[in-house]
Amino acid sequence: MTVNEILNRLTPEDIANAMTSFKTEPYQRKGIKGEYQLVYEQDVFPVRELIMRATNRELKDSENPDSYTTVVAKNKLIELGFTNFLDSLKMYTYYLKKASKQDVEKTTVINIEAVTQFFGVSLINKDDTATVTIHYLSDNTTDTSVQLLKKQDPRIFIDRTRFSEGDILLYISKGQSVFDLDVITNQDDRYQSYLSSLTHNYFLSDNLPIKNPSLVDLFDEDNNKESKTNEPLNQIIFGPPGTGKTYSTITKALDIIGVEYNNYEEAQKLFQKELGKRIEFVTMHQSFSYEDFVQGLKPLKSKDGENITFDYKNGVFKEICKRANLKNKEYKNFQTDNPKVDFDLVFEFAFRDLIENEEPVTIENGSAPFKIYELNDKTLWFETSKETRHTRYTLAKKTLKDIYKQGENTIITSGNKGYFDSVLSFLNKKAAELQEKLQKNLKLDDNKNLVIILDEINRANISRVFGELIALIEKDKRDGKLTVTLPSGEPFTVPSNLYIIGTMNTADKSIALVDIALRRRFEFTPLYPNPKILKQVLEEKGIKNINQRVELFANLNRIIRAKKSVDFEIGHSYFMEDSNLIDILNKQVLPLLNEYFMYDLKKVKDILCKQQKDREGNLIPNLNIALNKEVWRERGLLEIEALETVEAVEAVKNSQMAAEPAEKYTTK
Template sequence: MSTPLYLANNPIYKLSMGNLNTKKSKELLSLLKERSWLVLDGKAKNNQGNLFKTELQQGDFVYVCIGSKQLWGIYRITGEWNTLPAELAPLLPSESEWGYRAAELVVSPVRNDIWNLKKVTKHWAPSGFSTFYRVADLEEANKLFFEPFYDRTLIPNAPEHLVKISQATPIPRNQILYGPPGTGKTFHTVIRAVAILEGVSDEAIKKEYPPAKRAELRKKFEKYQQAERIGFVTFHQAFTYEDFVEGIKPLPPTTPKHSKSEGAEEGEENRPTVGAGSVQYAVRKGIFRQMCETAANALPTEEEFVLKHIPFNELYAGFISHLGKLIESTNGPVIFRTKEGYGVQLTAVNQQTGRLTFQYGKGRVLDFDSPFNMDGSYSHVDKSRPEKLYALYSSIDQIKNLKSDIINKVGGNAKTLQWVAFNELKKYEASQLSSQRENKQIKPSPSYVLIIDEINRGNVANIFGELITLLEDDKRAGKGQTEALTVTLPYSQSKFSVPENLYLLGTMNTADRSVEALDTALRRRFSFTEMLPDPSLLSKDVEGINMQEMLLAINDRLEQLLDHDHVIGHALLMQVSNLNELKAAFRRSILPLLQEYFFGDWGKIGLVLGSAFIQQMNKKKEGKLKYKILSFDPYNKGDYSEKPVFRLTDVDSLEAKAFKDIYEIS
């Protein structure tokens, strides 16, 4: 039975990005998937581009396909519509009004052979003649599409509180909120952390705690902190692995004794120096290790949850029965991926002997994108082959080389097909273990959240060290986690793993030029949610000044002069209620930020704000520089005398008109 996916009264749409499935746009697709951006040409036919911009709302669901070739997954919209950054234009198939929406991945497909749906030509289907389309008939779509391809039954009208993170809308365990300065990233971590702990969506928390009830939400957040359910740390250039995970720290001097001191690890002895009042050392746990151990202690014990081992014969009997039903129920060929990413077709299953029969392309397995170009070549895999592989390997990842790890170990000659059969068997086994766990109805383990503010300001590769691999979902510790990994920590020599119920929530300022980009290995293990300026949160009338239009004008110009990451966030203006407060916000926050953006070229501030905010000193008579450049060979002082010198105007001397002129174009 498929797992329910509660939509909480939100609609679900189809989005096909098949027009990006070109050699030119291959890099763009990879970038969009990494950022969880969903895009569409604003001029798509039949008003579909406009509907993507105006009809789609935050909280709505979208299943994404690349034409009828590939499924990306089911996403939930988290951001407003925005113009695609100009720097991505060269990767687009055409010059048009391309826009995007930020989203979070909810469910990944369990199958990708969507050519089996070519006969389903309804508009909501991948093969349907539509780009953006609302899925109205969920009963039909569940039966033909969502259940077989996502193992999910979509339920439209479940109440919001039933949208559980662990079941219906699972959010990534490692995620980063990123965006320009002042977009509320740290502010939003309070909402996201409480949502994770209570198993609901961000939207549910916002609805329960509107801005007027922010103080109540903060109290709840602080209670979770006191209960050690939420941890908080800020990365910086001096932050190290020893601060984050564990390190050797000196203790206050004592008399020379070989005794354990407070704070020392169990089994560790202090190492005193020579002489009275010697310095002693102990291994101290960092916040990450503390949070991991606290979360691990809340996981079910062996007594609470023990998965039943399935004997191979019983497992294989269920497996071939499952494959037989799959062939009968699938409208088209049943295609499986090979280790190299090609496809082979399962044509027959012998329920008595367990033999599997495959059809494949001439001389090699067929191209996965062209599964019907077969020449009728057949080969078989008997039960004995996967049985031997099952005894040798606990994971498909342990098979690195098909010849040495399969043929040399278990014999036979169809090494690729043996790998396919074993891979599908392990998938089936995982699904059976998952069903066992669900049937036991164990109370879900409480979640824990570690917030890492300014995650890109630290040297993340050094801070996480060897623990980067342990962050992956399938490498985390927990009952039923068959691929969980454990490492030995360098100082304490203790065994360590990252539990499945710990969430990492980072923030990242995209305009910070003082730090490098995130380590690639770490970036691949995190999900990213973009936080953009939201002018609608500002007032339209502060002593006659439209704050919303002013911020829009500033950011439009900054994107033209710089890029998408160097804009101004709404949070810098949220507390402004009169002209004096607006002047203070410009003096303390906005002008210094623009000076940093245009370092060495302050004249461009005038292109953003106008001439009232900046003066060219050697052009205005009243602002001429007092001292001229002296003569000195071999320099030509004329070259420098003509160089423009700019000074910021005293903001307190400006009238309201100067701020209005930012957006009122005469």
């Protein structure tokens, strides 16, 4: 049998039975990079092994076992209604702490409060247990496992002779109820490296010497200590229309920037509030270009409206990269307690009114104040109270930056020296204000991530939009590791705290046809129609005839899969509306079907009214749709007139059987 034939037999019950087997036969293999984990009711299962067990390992002996991959396993679980996944190497959280005198005296290493604080574990079920394995690696002592009952707020006690003040305690969260505690003394090979990572107690890195082989697989190079998110830097959510791609981008974006929400309505409001700040949303299209996305020459009118000049204007991607860089610099100043705030931060803060509202900024200059009324990445334009704007005075931004870094003006000694000195004084004053603001705000929010959402990314010409920047978005090319020169002549790199989320409608373009340069730089997450989600939402809304709606939705998609492919299914969101089901079908579903089948109305009519078979030849239940015959006969158009229930169909059939000879309905 082929892999597909084996997988097609699977049911949710098979998966449930396979989950049960993990209690008696634990999975011995550690997390492997790229292997997905299914999260189900606080338990975590490796998806490939889970499907193997659900099929009694028949996949090993299939005709083409190599076609069974982790992605295939994950997609099958999604099809069966399981949707919560983790990458195996992204499921761990680390907390690094230096043992204090109090820790040693009380011999209290970790308690349940600490578990909650360090790892964000929700302690809801009072009967749950947590397991903490203690490693004393420096003296090769046997590991100790301690069972914790969450309801008792227990503590782990270890012998005071086993660790000392100054030792490093590495807590590792491996799941909802599984933790490691690694005691590292100054005799340990890793001690000095770990010690240097203790600026903010958080340790998330992979470039350190690991002594215990069992811990090697825990360190994931994708971890970012400031981000505290498991989302990939570059991802594309793909699927047919109406499967919740936009919903997912909104919630993912808020999760990445660390904004909490209670429901989707609240998430939408918070999302709108963050637009233009920490989140950008761009709808891609065929005419979208590099100049719109990154940077290009644009015509600009002079302030008096008499002249037109051309200057480089940043696109949406360049602008959000600029904001992400500024956010990075804010944290750098905060974390290092740097008394000198970064120039770019101060400049943005000092001239915010001019940048955002085009309001001139007045600079004190003794008895002759002057106004800066225009600026760009290279130049500041100003006017004095004695002159009109027809006389344009300029200050070079680079020179101003050099003077600010130096702390005093020894660079310009004549000409515009007085103006440079006054701007320097203005910036120093603003720097003090900003420093105070940063100290207050960053203590409250330590998330520095930004997100750009590229909606319908497959509609744009990716090579034309990204240009040479496509290489810069890779994780190991960011933060200056690879730099390009923009048309304006300035160097450009993509910061590591900028997350890119794309959406892709598979009904428009198959994922197989996506630009290969894009495919290898993004992680792809599928979203397909889900009857369970539909049923849950309809129950919450109190919609009538839920089963009829869900069954029609599921059977219609089975037909579409057989006639077209999974990429053309109808999303569950179309069927979630409060509208009458016939209205939904006529106004939203029928237009999609007509488009999918190239307006071959005879084929669409057969799909709606005749019983169909799937690709394996199995009969698909009839949709029980009645069309308006008059509209079809007179105008050649499809219009759904009624939906017959199963009971009604059976009643009609029974009445026909009663009125006609019985042998007509007898199978011979």
